[in-house]
Amino acid sequence: MPYSKAERSKATPETRQPPSLTIVVPCYNEEESLPFLLAGIDTLNAHLLQSNRIAEPLTLMLVDDGSADRTWELIQNTSARFKIAGVRLSRNHGHQRALMAGLMQADSDVIVSMDADLQDDPNATAEMIDNYMQGDDIVFGVRASRATDSRLKRSSARGYYRLLSMLGVDLIPDHADYRLLSRKARDTLASFGESNLYLRGLVHQLGFGNSIVTYDRAERSAGNSKYNLRRMISLAIDGITSFSVRPLRLITISGFVIAAASFLFIAYALVAWFAGRTLPGWTSTTLPIYFLGGAHLIALGVIGEYIGKIYTETKARPRYIIDQTVHTDAKVSTAVE
Ligand code: UDP
Numbered sequence: 001m002p003y004s005k006a007e008r009s010k011a012t013p014e015t016r017q018p019p020s021l022t023i024v025v026p027c028y029n030e031e032e033s034l035p036f037l038l039a040g041i042d043t044l045n046a047h048l049l050q051s052n053r054i055a056e057p058l059t060l061m062l063v064d065d066g067s068a069d070r071t072w073e074l075i076q077n078t079s080a081r082f083k084i085a086g087v088r089l090s091r092n093h094g095h096q097r098a099l100m101a102g103l104m105q106a107d108s109d110v111i112v113s114m115d116a117d118l119q120d121d122p123n124a125t126a127e128m129i130d131n132y133m134q135g136d137d138i139v140f141g142v143r144a145s146r147a148t149d150s151r152l153k154r155s156s157a158r159g160y161y162r163l164l165s166m167l168g169v170d171l172i173p174d175h176a177d178y179r180l181l182s183r184k185a186r187d188t189l190a191s192f193g194e195s196n197l198y199l200r201g202l203v204h205q206l207g208f209g210n211s212i213v214t215y216d217r218a219e220r221s222a223g224n225s226k227y228n229l230r231r232m233i234s235l236a237i238d239g240i241t242s243f244s245v246r247p248l249r250l251i252t253i254s255g256f257v258i259a260a261a262s263f264l265f266i267a268y269a270l271v272a273w274f275a276g277r278t279l280p281g282w283t284s285t286t287l288p289i290y291f292l293g294g295a296h297l298i299a300l301g302v303i304g305e306y307i308g309k310i311y312t313e314t315k316a317r318p319r320y321i322i323d324q325t326v327h328t329d330a331k332v333s334t335a336v337e
Pocket residue numbers: 025026027028029030065092093094095096098114115116117119224225226227
């Protein structure tokens with residue numbers, strides 16, 4: 001476990017009232033999973049109200065990330081026993097930006113973010129709120145196991161977290177975007193202006209009193225994953241380049257090592273030449289060319305990644321563009337259920 005109870009940063013004790021709650025869910029072509037989500041949130045809402053964890057029905061904020069299916073239509077026409085806030089982005093901005101848009105729009109004491117496909121078990125939200133009541137400002141949802149992932153996703157995730165920690169990026173392994181933020185934590189997050197968003201890394205930098213809650217990650221309720229390989233690689237590269245410049249340092253170091261090796265080789269070649277033992281050597285000529293060619297391209301690519309980041313950051317374009325918003329009040333149930 002990355003964060004034991006003893007290690008976690010201690011929250012300042014303060015008395016807190018049962019908070020108002022917004023659950024932010026980015027949705028990209030999720031028409032198939034929305035009914036399941038609404039049912040799951042309905043159960044959660046009833047449970048949280050009954051156990052006095054929240055004082056009023058929660059708000060479900062659905063951010064439509066430029067879906068091409070009926071997602072927005074469903075969001076607009078849904079009413080439930082909790083409040084629904086719909087935000088439609090002007091086009092597909094990607095998961096992280098859609099989530100950021102929702103977080104910034106929310107107006108409540110605590111904000112919980114989760115995925116639309118119920119892979120993040122809503123029941124863990126109750127425990128997150130308990131931790132908030134004890135003074136935590138951030139509660140990270142951490143998956144207990146990766147049993148629902150393919151072997152490839154599991155091993156690549158493990159390798160990636162190891163690489164991140166080697167590069168000095170401090171993250172909570174197996175925490176994705178299921179987390180609770182207090183209003184204070186959210187307001188502080190708002191002051192981070194970068195446009196290349198890697199929220200799980202950014203939130204970890206905030207500090208404050210925080211803790212983790214473990215949950216079992218379920219299979220997707222319906223529909224397919226909206227993360228293809230390209231999006232996954234792009235998120236992975238953002239995770240590294242947004243938090244570490246160590247790859248640039250590694251290039252410099254490997255440059256020195258290769259230069260030192262080539263000095264030795266030059267010395268050897270000169271000695272061989274003086275000794276008259278020079279044979280036309282195809283191998284010793286071509287191998288260094290291939291090797292150095294590859295090393296140069298990798299180095300240029302890494303530097304290019306960072307320059308690309310600088311380029312997009314200096315433009316300071318908006319991270320997301322909101323097209324429309326809708327609000328639906330909680331349906332008051334009169335019937336005895
Ligand atoms: N998502 C989004 N915009 C995108 C891609 C995904 O808002 O461009 C949302 C998606 O609707 C879901 C969440 O991000 O609520 C996580 O995506 P998904 O479940 O497809 O990813 P996976 O769980 O397979 O990593």
